[in-house]
Amino acid sequence: MEEAAGEQGVRFSGELRTRPRHDAADGEPVEAGSPIQICLLGPFRILKRGHLTVLRNGGKAEALLMNLAISSIRHRNGAPRAELVTALWPDCANELAGQSLNTLVFAVHRQLGDAVGGAAPILNSAGNYRLNAEAGVGVDVASYDYLARKGER
Structure with missing residues (x-):
């Protein structure tokens, strides 16, 4: 991911395309240009500023983020601690x-x-x-669903 003239950009086949950011407060997901992107489509990945990131805590950290990403798609309130x-x-x-949690x-x-910017990526x-x-923590499935619905209009 690269930024050009203050807009969010995504590089496709060497070409930079800009997209506006969505306001998560309005129910629209943060797009692929978000600072942190949790990718559930294809192999599980975490992108930090567009670069693949491997977390030091490995499996547990990835499992936590995967559970929260799935929960963010299903429920706005998040995942209960006990779950x-x-x-x-x-x-x-x-x-x-x-x-441990x-x-x-x-x-x-x-x-x-x-x-x-130092904000907590996970809120309780x-x-x-x-x-x-x-x-700016986004989930690729939410972005995909939003763009698919927008394209159907």
Whole structure:
């Protein structure tokens, strides 16, 4: 991903095409030009400023982001803490698993937060966790669905 004249751009076959950003608060997903893109289409990938990123926590961090990405498509409120704990640590005591979730969320913030200006990539509100779309964490499926609906009009 590259920026040109302050607009979001995506390079296709060497050609830079610009696209406006969508306002996540209006229910429109942040597009592929977002600082952090969680890719569920094809092999799971995390793009940070357009570059493939491998998280140090590996499988657990990727599983957390995948669960949150899927949850962001299904529910606006995010994933309940208990659901994440059960999905990530099914054989672990709830208290220990809860502490592990806190540690993992913090580790993801340390690894990805700089791409969204220091904002938390994962938000926790009322016991639910969700991706911070307002700061620029996008999901490719949501962008695809939005653009497909827009193209049908």
